[in-house]
Amino acid sequence: MIAGRGLSGLKTRDLAREIGCANGAVYNLVEDMDELILRVGSRTLLRLDQALSTAEGAGEPSPQETLVRIAITYCDFAAENLQLWRALFEHRMEAGKLVPDWSAADQMQLFRHIYVPLATLFPKRGADELGITARSLFSAVHGMVALGLEQKLVAVPLPALREEIAGLVRAMIDGLIARAERSHAAAAP
Incomplete structure (x- = not known):
């Protein structure tokens, strides 16, 4: 249902009918809608x-190109699974309720x-x-994907979006490498 209609299309009544049970019986399977969406x-x-x-193991083994493949794969996954991908970021827990540990760990x-390719690039x-650099790189790519796949004025055709994401990742990594080299040179006696 989420894949076809998005989060707004998820109704327990329709779900119960689909799986062949009473509306209230859905809650024998999950505690509430938050748990269902998190599952x-x-x-x-x-x-x-x-x-x-799969993307990590394909193609050139350099950490830079691994990061590019990962970013493009993320974009492609989002484009191919748009409603499910959006649900990951659009769902808000009920006020005062925390995301369960199992769900946070999954994320x-x-x-x-x-992290692994970055650790190879920056062993010091x-x-x-x-961790901060990994989250920052993800945030940059995620922002491009989220805005690029919007079906509004800011939408970017998928082939162009893929190229732009690859360019962004390469530029960020090149900049981080240059900064590390400058820091290393400044620290050398």
């Missing part, structure tokens, strides 16, 4: 994780796809700094 999100993230893992473990950086 669907978890399955979506697993599929994204598989796509990113955070995907950063390893970015600490884990916290690498």
